[in-house]
Amino acid sequence: MNLGLAGKRVLVTGAGRGIGMAIVQGFVAEGASVVAGSRTITPELEKLDGVTAVAVDLSDPEGPAQLVAAAGDRIDVLVNNVGIAPPRPQGFLEVTDEMWATTWNLNLMSAVRTTRAVLPVMLAAGGGAIVNTGSVNSHLPDPLVVDYSAAKAALASLAKSLSKEFGPRGIRVNSVAPGPVATDLWLGDKGVAATVSAATGLAAADVEAGAKAAMVTGRFTRPDEVADLILLLASDRIGNVTGADYTIDGGMTTTL
Template identity: 35%
Template structure:
């Protein structure tokens, strides 16, 4: 029994959510948002060991269970083992947030095959591996929700990040395909496609001339906080989004209105 109270505190009560890349940035905000909503969290990370363990401690302070495991989403066996570990630890799996990702910047003509493959394997193939491993478990449990973290750049394309934008566009198509194939069996897959956020990754864009130009495009007049984007993820994980299948939510301050 958790000790949460207040509006929305029980939206995910009784549910278990696996979050990849949960040690920093948006992933960390998602972990804490799930915890505030009453959900238990299986938190995986690649390199941010200290950040992941701090996030787990903060989640536990909110009255939920949160366990931590290192994971390289590029490795299919590691991903499958992480799903098995989640079920062995918590007894079930109700939600999956495919958040792990990288966004290197390279001019298009200078992207090497190795750089292209690394971004694709991290940002898209990892989501495929995790979804493929999680869906049978969710089906056994009567259903579940998968949320892919996409990007505004995956919807519009962008110079210097063709590999990242392509992978994020692929993650949108992936969740639509999953919803069409498994929707009638209780699996919902959706995406959250944020714009620039006030995270370590986002601040590299926010600062300087590029940031000023991007800010001028936003009707809201400010960039997003990761906690605001995490709220959209929690909505898609919750039963409140029962009619949402194959949808992309765009918390981007109005920078893109699809």
């Protein structure tokens, strides 16, 4: 399927690894020009043709505007992907205000600020597409990631509100809600499995196996599968889809 993304100018946040890297690679494969924002410019980003890598701290309130300015006066697609999901195995009472603020800032406010900076560019051009990387935890809250769940629920609500305000002006806003994805966020040395293992004494492999068992497919979603869904939502192939939140969780969500 030709997604019609060739020649598009795309801005991706949290682009250095994991889902963000897969998103960048997907757009490049479709012939798009990508501005990739990342706290650290990874070797993988540096070697990609068609990518302008920008080192930026999106937890800094000034960071998103700096990234958008680096993208220039044309942005056809924005993917708000940056985020963190710190596990809280000790429970809600141990989550401090500072922890809440850190999670809220990077998962929600970075998207608010980046979108706020991008919208005038898109409005001047007469349209555009915004896709937010959300989480299944926005509708399946989990005490293990209580602050992350709340922030992703707010992000989904934000996307719906923006879709209503800016849809009549040619800008579509959608979200994807992945379940566990095979990235360092879950499987790395400091990921969810390792953190839960350290707190409970369970082997990290058993934590991973338990997460897989919660999905009817019996496996984690691959980063490229999330990226493919985001590319489709960013394309005009489904140009009348806006305000939607697409779940990709291997069947973990069992309710309608």
